[in-house]
Amino acid sequence: MKRLLKQIVFKYIGEEKRTHAPLNSHEKYKKSGLTESEAFYIREKIKKAFEEDKIYRNNTICLDELSEHIQDNRYKVSQVINMYFSKNFYSFLNDYRIEEAKHLLVSDSTLSVKAIMYEVGFNSKNSFYSAFKKITGLSPNDYRSAATMSFVQNEIQMA
Incomplete structure (x- = not known):
């Protein structure tokens, strides 16, 4: 509920596309081993793939293809999208x-x-x-x- 409220507040004040620290740590990622610096690097590669390479135009794109495109582990890519963009892959x-x-x-x-x-x-x-x-x-x-x-x-x- 707290996460949803923060998302609404961010959207209301025009900051719906978060790019800084996650809203909160997801319980399921507690043992993932993803460091903050690694997450930042992956987040930047994801943003580049979408904003510059426009990978979303590919009508068959999936998480595996995105991971391959940015040459990173699919589980870490998924974790970064979930935590740092507060969305799942398909919403993103x-x-x-x-x-x-x-x-x-x-x-x-x-x-x-x-x-x-x-x-x-x-x-x-x-x-x-x-x-x-x-x-x-x-x-x-x-x-x-x-x-x-x-x-x-x-x-x-x-x-």
């Missing part, structure tokens, strides 16, 4: 995919929602729509409409 993966989808929906109105879905790494329309709605509270089409409407309103106010 979907966050990156949806962030790019949001950007594409707003920046390129010529792309269909289906094309964007494939571009960011989803295989299934249902999975994409569910993840999108879970993260944004809107369907992709509603998000695009709301973003367009907001842009138009901002342009009117500036004129």
Whole structure:
């Protein structure tokens, strides 16, 4: 409960993507042997794989492939994602995919929602729509409409 409350507070103040010390030590990782410096190094490699290499676009990516990509132990990679990003692998993966989808929906109105879905790494329309709605509270089409409407309103106010 305490962890959930901290996540809500971080999200409310705009720090939902934690990158520092974990919220708390997970009981299941007590004996893992992962040092703080090793965790920091793995966390940086994960961030690079997602932010620079955009590995999330691979529609078959899994924890094993990420571990192979960053050349580290899959159990330690999983532990770092769970503890330092407060998510499981697939939630972490979907966050990156949806962030790019949001950007594409707003920046390129010529792309269909289906094309964007494939571009960011989803295989299934249902999975994409569910993840999108879970993260944004809107369907992709509603998000695009709301973003367009907001842009138009901002342009009117500036004129």
